[in-house]
Amino acid sequence: MAKVTIIGATGRLGSFASHPIAGIPRVDEVLLMGRPGRENLLAGLAHDLTDSCAARGIWTEISSSTREEDCADSDIIVITAGAPRHEGQDRIDLALANARIIRPIAESVGRHAPNAIVMMVTNPVDVMTAVALRYSGMEPKQVFGLGTHLDSMRLKALIADYFHVHVSEVHTRIIGEHGESMVPLWSATTIGGIRISNLPAFSGLPMDEMMQRVKSSGSFIIKNNGATIYGPGDAIATLVETILGNENRILTVSSYIKSEVHNVGDACIGVPARVNRRGVFPVPIRIEESELDAFRSSVGKIRAITGEILEKLE
């Protein structure tokens, strides 16, 4: 059984994510953490979530705290603390302000829960994953970000709709930045195990429109509904379940790569990784030349921004 801590639990995403996480059978304890001064908010949330567990007929212990040391003994720590973007902003615009929030959180997690697996969600997620890795002092396999997993799921749904097939028949992947420079791997996209380029409807596939839709999903939802909650919340829960179930699924998360993709690396970026109870393990892959050029440029962008941010934090 496992303890999952959510840091940033009073926020819109943190509070929603706690709901599916509390329902995962291998989770027996959920700790909702927030900043000092938020005790009442956290207590109210914990009470409500306890009621929800009762209504679902499950027994998960829900607690709340503003004391950093209480994250000790966590198996997984999900970090959603930090500012979200507003209409018109790019995720990268949040980098320095959120890095200043993530640094002390990462230091504290490294001190109190050095054996946990840390899932970074705060944006810009690739840069924040690098900040958490640096300041927690933990190993790369222990610290990863939600990365392009959500983008990959968004694309998967669009492809399933276009080909009129069940979403579980579609395998696709977006790698690179969780942001403008993300790279769809059309060469690795299959339906029922068949490469989509071998299917008759492929010739009409509106790839550019689909990618535009994926890239603008976050801003569309924020503009119309204030925040993205259900998509990322359930994506977070899927990852928690994958880790605790030691499932070895290949999911596209932000992990530190040295040179696993055609010798491109030295950044935390969205890549296919094997996810299990010990953490995340990037899978060395070969991709097509045009995809590689785009990935190289995405990695270059994130590496440069990460370098600037880490320098400013020193």
Ligand SMILES: NC(=O)c1ccc[n+]([C@@H]2O[C@H](COP(=O)([O-])OP(=O)(O)OC[C@H]3O[C@@H](n4cnc5c(N)ncnc54)[C@H](O)[C@@H]3O)[C@@H](O)[C@H]2O)c1
């Ligand atoms: N990677 C993804 O796919 C993805 C998806 C959705 C949201 N996000 C990101 O998650 C983050 C949270 O989004 P949200 O919609 O829940 O925002 P929110 O404003 O509703 O919540 C932010 C949370 O951060 C906490 N916080 C703010 N400043 C803090 C500080 N200085 N120290 C400690 N905690 C602090 C707040 O108390 C609150 O709990 C944002 O950065 C957002 O961009 C990422």
Ligand SMILES: O=C(O)C[C@H](O)C(=O)O
């Ligand atoms: O778009 C955002 O700012 C939130 C998140 O990264 C998302 O893609 O839903």
